[in-house]
Amino acid sequence: MEKEKKNSLLKIDNFLVESDKINTSDETFNKLMFLYSAGLKELENKFDIIKEEFKYFYSCDIINHTQSRIKKPESIIKKLENKNYDITYRNLIEQINDIAGLRIICPIKEDIFTVVDIIKNMPDINIIKEKDYVTKPKKSGYSSYHIIVEVPVQLFKQIIPVKVEIQIRTMAMDFWATLEHDIKYKSNFKFTKKMSNQLVKCAKMINKMDDEMVTISKAREN
Ligand code: 0O2
Numbered sequence: 001m002e003k004e005k006k007n008s009l010l011k012i013d014n015f016l017v018e019s020d021k022i023n024t025s026d027e028t029f030n031k032l033m034f035l036y037s038a039g040l041k042e043l044e045n046k047f048d049i050i051k052e053e054f055k056y057f058y059s060c061d062i063i064n065h066t067q068s069r070i071k072k073p074e075s076i077i078k079k080l081e082n083k084n085y086d087i088t089y090r091n092l093i094e095q096i097n098d099i100a101g102l103r104i105i106c107p108i109k110e111d112i113f114t115v116v117d118i119i120k121n122m123p124d125i126n127i128i129k130e131k132d133y134v135t136k137p138k139k140s141g142y143s144s145y146h147i148i149v150e151v152p153v154q155l156f157k158q159i160i161p162v163k164v165e166i167q168i169r170t171m172a173m174d175f176w177a178t179l180e181h182d183i184k185y186k187s188n189f190k191f192t193k194k195m196s197n198q199l200v201k202c203a204k205m206i207n208k209m210d211d212e213m214v215t216i217s218k219a220r221e222n
Contacts, residue, residue: 009035009093009160017089022080024073028089033070036100039151039162040068043102050118062111064171067103071096097129097148098165105174108217109134109210112145112168119147119166126150128163134173140185140196141203142177144169172206172213 010017017028044066051063076096077087085091092099106112112134119125128148137143145168150161169177180199184191
């Protein structure tokens with residue numbers, strides 16, 4: 001068997017796809033989506049184990065649950081168009097960081113930073129980029145910790161690093177983000193200033209509640 005080597009996602013089956021225009025029903029697209037799913041599975045598995053480890057070894061939960069998804073083909077094309085990129089495989093691979101997405105929902109705010117440290121200490125995971133919207137929420141009120149990582153996917157003859165976006169947030173942040181995602185972030189409905197301010201107000205209330213939960217949790221530990 002050929003010696004195992006680390007290959008770029010831009011090379012699949014040894015043919016270059018970088019300059020090709022995306023066709024969401026061709027074989028290349030399906031192969032790429034398979035690789036993103038494989039990266040996601042690798043990462044999900046790691047966090048399932050960590051979740052269980054905390055339960056059995058430390059009698060606590062730092063992860064309530066995880067959710068994963070592969071971005072829909074039409075959303076990938078829309079994101080490339082919105083960012084003014086040509087609809088090519090090279091741009092899909094290099095410019096879109098969240099084709100594979102893993103969301104980690106934590107009970108309390110402090111757990112987010114524990115999970116971030118765990119990710120940063122994973123020897124096989126390469127950190128590409130991070131955005132801390134927990135310490136500094138977005139203007140919209142959105143709060144989450146985002147880390148873009150590269151996960152090595154072991155295939156028959158090669159190892160391929162695959163990009164995955166990890167969003168880490170509390171259950172309360174998830175409640176706000178999920179609702180806001182549907183009613184404002186991804187909606188065509190034109191929000192008035194007053195309505196946007198109401199959403200920001202709700203986000204601030206949630207942030208305050210998350211902080212109180214940390215205080216209660218610390219008091220309980222003491
Ligand atoms: P969807 O449909 O959720 O997938 P990048 O290239 O990574 O720097 P990007 O992807 O624009 O640029 O980064 P950003 O702003 O960190 O957003 C990534 C994802 O975070 C979004 O993906 C959303 O899932 C989520 N997000 C960001 N801002 C908001 C917000 O104000 N409200 C809500 N509810 N979610 C937000 P997509 O592809 O935009 O959307």
